Amino acid sequence: MRKNVLKRAAAVVLTGAMLLVSLAGCGGTPSSASASTVGSSSATSATDSGAPAPTKQFVIGVAEAQANDEVTTRRAYFENFIAPTYNVKFIFSEVLKDDAAVKTFIENCIDSGVDAIIDFKSNSAQMARLCEENDVVYTVQGIPDMAPELMEGDFPLFTGWSGADNAQVGNLFRDWLEANASEDGSEGFLVSTSLAAQGNVQHVEVSRAILEGLQEKYELTYEKTIDELVASSETTNVANDKNILITLYPGSPNKETWLPGISSLLQSGKYAMFLSSGQTYNQSATAVNEVEQAFGIDIKVASIAAFSTTLTTAFNTQDPNGNPSVDMVTVKPSSALNACLFATTYNALNGAIDTACRDADGNAANYRFQMISITSPEELAMTEGWDDRDTGTWIAGKEFVDSMLVTNNPDITPEDINKIMASLNVESISAMMEKA
Amino acid sequence: MNATASVKTNDRELHLSLKERVEVIRSNRYFLMIFPFAMLALMIVIFGVATQGRFFKPSVLKGILSQAIIIGTCATGVAFIYSNGNLDISIGAVLGMASTLGVLAYNATGSVSVFVLVSVGTALALMAFNCTMSVVCHIKTITVAIVVTQIYGAITTLLIGGAGKIEIPYEVSSGMEDGGFRYIAFFAYFLFCVVIYHYTKVGRELRFLGGNESCAQQTGMSNAKATYISFLMTGLGVGLAAVFSVIDVSAVSVETGNGLGMDVMLATVLGGMSIFGGARSNAYAGLVGALTVAALNKGLLMVGVSSALIQGIRGVIFLALVYLNSERQKLLPSRVQF
Numbered sequence: 001m002r003k004n005v006l007k008r009a010a011a012v013v014l015t016g017a018m019l020l021v022s023l024a025g026c027g028g029t030p031s032s033a034s035a036s037t038v039g040s041s042s043a044t045s046a047t048d049s050g051a052p053a054p055t056k057q058f059v060i061g062v063a064e065a066q067a068n069d070e071v072t073t074r075r076a077y078f079e080n081f082i083a084p085t086y087n088v089k090f091i092f093s094e095v096l097k098d099d100a101a102v103k104t105f106i107e108n109c110i111d112s113g114v115d116a117i118i119d120f121k122s123n124s125a126q127m128a129r130l131c132e133e134n135d136v137v138y139t140v141q142g143i144p145d146m147a148p149e150l151m152e153g154d155f156p157l158f159t160g161w162s163g164a165d166n167a168q169v170g171n172l173f174r175d176w177l178e179a180n181a182s183e184d185g186s187e188g189f190l191v192s193t194s195l196a197a198q199g200n201v202q203h204v205e206v207s208r209a210i211l212e213g214l215q216e217k218y219e220l221t222y223e224k225t226i227d228e229l230v231a232s233s234e235t236t237n238v239a240n241d242k243n244i245l246i247t248l249y250p251g252s253p254n255k256e257t258w259l260p261g262i263s264s265l266l267q268s269g270k271y272a273m274f275l276s277s278g279q280t281y282n283q284s285a286t287a288v289n290e291v292e293q294a295f296g297i298d299i300k301v302a303s304i305a306a307f308s309t310t311l312t313t314a315f316n317t318q319d320p321n322g323n324p325s326v327d328m329v330t331v332k333p334s335s336a337l338n339a340c341l342f343a344t345t346y347n348a349l350n351g352a353i354d355t356a357c358r359d360a361d362g363n364a365a366n367y368r369f370q371m372i373s374i375t376s377p378e379e380l381a382m383t384e385g386w387d388d389r390d391t392g393t394w395i396a397g398k399e400f401v402d403s404m405l406v407t408n409n410p411d412i413t414p415e416d417i418n419k420i421m422a423s424l425n426v427e428s429i430s431a432m433m434e435k436a
Numbered sequence: 437m438n439a440t441a442s443v444k445t446n447d448r449e450l451h452l453s454l455k456e457r458v459e460v461i462r463s464n465r466y467f468l469m470i471f472p473f474a475m476l477a478l479m480i481v482i483f484g485v486a487t488q489g490r491f492f493k494p495s496v497l498k499g500i501l502s503q504a505i506i507i508g509t510c511a512t513g514v515a516f517i518y519s520n521g522n523l524d525i526s527i528g529a530v531l532g533m534a535s536t537l538g539v540l541a542y543n544a545t546g547s548v549s550v551f552v553l554v555s556v557g558t559a560l561a562l563m564a565f566n567c568t569m570s571v572v573c574h575i576k577t578i579t580v581a582i583v584v585t586q587i588y589g590a591i592t593t594l595l596i597g598g599a600g601k602i603e604i605p606y607e608v609s610s611g612m613e614d615g616g617f618r619y620i621a622f623f624a625y626f627l628f629c630v631v632i633y634h635y636t637k638v639g640r641e642l643r644f645l646g647g648n649e650s651c652a653q654q655t656g657m658s659n660a661k662a663t664y665i666s667f668l669m670t671g672l673g674v675g676l677a678a679v680f681s682v683i684d685v686s687a688v689s690v691e692t693g694n695g696l697g698m699d700v701m702l703a704t705v706l707g708g709m710s711i712f713g714g715a716r717s718n719a720y721a722g723l724v725g726a727l728t729v730a731a732l733n734k735g736l737l738m739v740g741v742s743s744a745l746i747q748g749i750r751g752v753i754f755l756a757l758v759y760l761n762s763e764r765q766k767l768l769p770s771r772v773q774f
Contacts, residue, residue: 092743098691099601100684104503108737111496125606126686149603197593198600198690233593 058116058349060342061091061109063102065121066254068279069308070334076389077335077396082342085398096121103130110134116345125149128158137348139341144366151363159344159357160365160414162337166202169304169330170209172373173275176302176328177213180273185218185244187272190265192258194278197233197250204230206277206304207248211238218242235261245270253280263287269295276303281326282310285317292320305329305374307387315377330371333424335387339396340367340421343404344414352406356413365414369421372429382426386433395429462760468716471760472708472724476731483735491738500734504726505622506677506684510696511703511722512629513673516666517577518704519633520645520659521713524667526566526581527674528696529588534558534678535688536595539602548608555682556675562588563671564664571660581697593690601689609686618680625676626723629669633719638665646713703729705758728757 062078064071078090091112093105102122107130109117116137119127123142131138132155139159143166144151150158181187191210196203207230214220222229223239229248238246249265251258253276262280265271266287274288281303288299298321305311305326314326344365347356357365374380385393402408404417452460461467484491510527517524538555542548562584569580596602612618633639645652645662653659682688701711706728707721732753736746 091737094743094747097694098685098689099687100506100681100692103685104733107499107503108734111490111493111499111734112738112740124685124687129606149606195600200600231597 057087057089058346059089059091059112059114060116060118060345061093061106061112061114063093063096063105063117063119063121065096067095068306069310070279070306070332073306073308073334073387073389074338076392077338077387077394078342080389080392081335081394082338082401085401086342086346088342088346099124099126102127106130106136110136115349118341118345123147123150123161125153125155128153128155132157137345137353139345139348141337141341144364155364157348157353158364159348159353160367162340162344162367162369164202164332164337165368165370166205167209169202169371170205170212172330172371173206173302173328174209174213174216176373176375177210177275178217180300180327181214181217185214185242188245188270189214189247190262190271190274191246191248192253192262192274192276192278192280193230193232193248193250194276194280195250195252196230196277202304203277210275210277211246214244214246218244220244235265247271253278253283259283259287266291266299267294269297271299272297273300274302276301279304279306281305281314281329285314285325289319289325296320298323300327301325302328305331306334307331307383312380312384315374315380324377328373328375330373331383332371333369333387333395333429335394335396336400336421336424337369339401340369340404340417343401343417347404347406347412350406352410352412355411356406356417359414365417367414367418367421370424372426379426382430386429393433395424395432397432400432468708469718472706472721472728472757475757476724476728479728479731479735483731483739486735486739491735496734496738500727500730502618503730503734504723505618506680507696507699507703507729508723508726509622509625509673509677509680510670511700511707511726512626512719513670513677514700515629515633515704515709515717515719515722516642516669518646518709518711519639519642519713519717520662520666521649522570522577522663522666523711524563524566524577524581524670525697525701526562526585526588527670527700528693529585529592530559530562530566530671530674530693531678531681531696532592532688532690532693533562533588533595534675535682535692536592536602538678539604539682539688540595542604542608543602548612551604551682552679555678556672559675559678560668560671563667563674567664567667571663577663585697592692596688596690601687603687604682606686609683612683618683621676622680625673626720629673629719632669638662639719642666643713643715643717646717647715699729702754706754 075092082088083090091109091114096102096105099122102119102124103126106117106127110130114136116139117127117131118139118141120141123140123146125147128138128150135157137157137159138155140147140150140161141163142161143163144161181189191207193207194200194203196207208226211222211226211229215222215226221241229236229238232248233250235250236248238248240246247265249262251261262284266274266284269291274284276284281301284301288301291297292299298319303326311326311329311331315324317325319325344357344367347353359365372383374383385391386395387393400420403420404412406412409416480491490496510531514524514527534555537558538551541554542551566577566580566584569575569584570577633642641652641657642662642665645657645659649659681692700722703725704711704722705725707723707725709717709721732750733746736749741749
C-alpha cells in the first residue's frame, strides 16, 4: 500500500512539474508580441520610420506604484510603440506597495539581466545604489526635492528626474477656482489632499494652490499656515476668519477607506465643490451623483486625470443637473512624459549620460512637463485620439522621441529636452497630431 | 474512460476514483512534511532549467533567501500563535511601529544597539498588549488584532509625520548587512524557535492546545500561559523582522508592514501548516512558504512571464498548493480549517 502511495505522490509532483514548465512557457519575447500590436496611426507606427530598429536590444524594468488609466496607457505606449520602434524590451512590475517591494523588483530585474530601471515609485538613493552596484541605469519619475540624498550623492548611473511642473498644475486649479467659485463661498469646499501628508509633491502643490486660490478669492486668513494644513494626516476643517467651509480630506485614493470617507463627507450635503489633488474623479463619481440627486445640488468636481475612455465617459455623462460629471481636469500628456523618461534612459544606455543627462553644474538632470487643463466636453473633443491606446495614436510619436535621443541628435542636452517638453500645449499638440 | 483505478494491497485489490487516489496520497503521514520541500526544490530545478542555469547562481539563491527573510522571520514566530488555535493579523502594524520607534531611537542616540533593542522591545510590548487584551478581556485574538492594527497604524503615521518616511544613514544599514546581521539573527531565532517548538514541553503544550483545547485544559494546561508565550515568541520575531526591514531599505515609511499579516498567512499555508494550529503544526512551515513565494516571483520574472500573468499564475499555483497542503478534517483532531 505504502509503495503505491509513494508512486502516486511522485505522480502528483511530476504533474506539478509539468504545470510549472508549461507556465514558464507563458513568457514571450515582448518585442515579437509588441510588433503585432503596433498602433495603426501613421504618426507613431514604427514601420513608418524608414530606418531599421537599432540592433542592440536594451532591457528596461519599470517599477509601478499604481494601477490606473495612466499606468495602462504607459504600458501600452512602452510595449506597443517604444519597444518595437527602438528595439527595447520592457519588464513591468505589479503594483509595488513600498520601498522593500521596489527593491525586490529591482533585484529580480537585475537577475533577469536588465540594463536600466525606470522607477515610478520610490525616488530613493537606496535604489540608485542598488542599480549602481549592478551597472544598471536608474531613472526616476518625480522631483529632486523629495530625495535630497539622491540629489547630493554621487551616482554616475542615475540619469535624473522627470515630472510634472507642479507649480503650473497648481496654477491651473487656482485659475479655475477664481472663475468658478461663488462670490460668497457659501457652497462649501471639500479638498482631497490625497498623499500630501506623506509628501507626494504633486498632491502638496495642488492642495497648496487650492488653499491659496481660496485665500486670494475670499481674502481669507487661516488660523494655521497652509503648509501645516496640507501636511495634516487627519480630516481637517480649515478654520478661517470668514467661516467659509473648507474641509481637507487626506488619504490614498487607492486605499479602501478613501471612498467611504469622502462619501460620508459629501452625504452631509454641505459641499458643492469637490477638488482633488489626485486622480479620483472616476472613483467619486457614483457618490457625487447620489448626493446631487438626494440634495438637488450641483457638485462641481475638479481632479487630476489622464487621457482615457474613463475621462471621455466622465465628460460625456451628465449629472442630474445636466452638467458633465466632472467639471475640470488637468491632464498629463502621458506619452510625452514617458517619452522623456525613455529618452533620458536610452541616452544613458547609449553612453551619453555625462552630456545628455547632466545639467550645467554636472548634476543629474531635472526634466519638467506642463499639464493641460480641460473644462468641457468640447475641449476634450479637441484632444480626441491623443494618447489613444486602442488605436496606438500617441502625442509623443517617433519624430518627437527622436528629437530627444542622442542617436539622432548627438549634442542633445537636458536644457534642449526641457525646451521640447515645455513646448507642449493644446495648440502645439493639435498641430503635431494634424501634421501626423 | 473509467475514472477508477485499482490499488493492490497485501490481501485485496481496491478500486479508487481519482479523487480518492489524491486523498490517499494526501492522507499519508509524511505527505505534509515532504510536499512543501519537494515543491520548492522542484520549482528551483524547473526555473534553473528554464533560465539555462542562471537561476542556480549563488547570487540568485541568496537573493531568494534575502527576500524571504522578513516574511520567514515573522511566519516562524507567528507559528506559535497559530499553533494554539489563535490568529493575529496585526503583525504588519506592529512591525511598522517597531521599525519607526527603532529608527527614531537611532536618530536620537546614534546607537545601533539602541535601535535593535527599541525595535525588538516595542514589538514585544505591543504583542504582549494584544495578548493581554485577549486573555484578560476575553476578546478573540483576531478581534483585538483588527482593532489594534488601526491604532498602531495611526500612531506610526503620526510618528513619521509629513515626509512619509524616516531614514537612517546608509552606512549604518549597509554595515549591518555586510556584517551579516540579518542572516545571523535570523538563523539564531529560527533555531531557537525550532528547538522550543519541537523539543520542549512548551511547544508540545501549544500544539496540544491547538489540537484540542478542552482536552488540553482538562490535563492541566493553561491556555492563558500558552497564549502569552506564543505572543511573546512572535513579538521577538516581529521585532527582529522590523530591524531587518530597516536594514533592507535604510528607512521606514507609513507603508512599511502593509499587508504583512496576509503574506505571513499565505507563507504558512504554502509551507504545509494549518493556520488553525493542531498537532501537525511546525515552526519551519512559514520559512518554506516564504522561500516558495520568493522563488516563484523571481523565477517567473526571470523566465519572462509578464506581470499581468504572474499574478494569475501565482494564484493558481497557490490554490493548488494550499489544497494539497491542507489537513484532512476527518483524520486529524484539529480545528476545522476550511
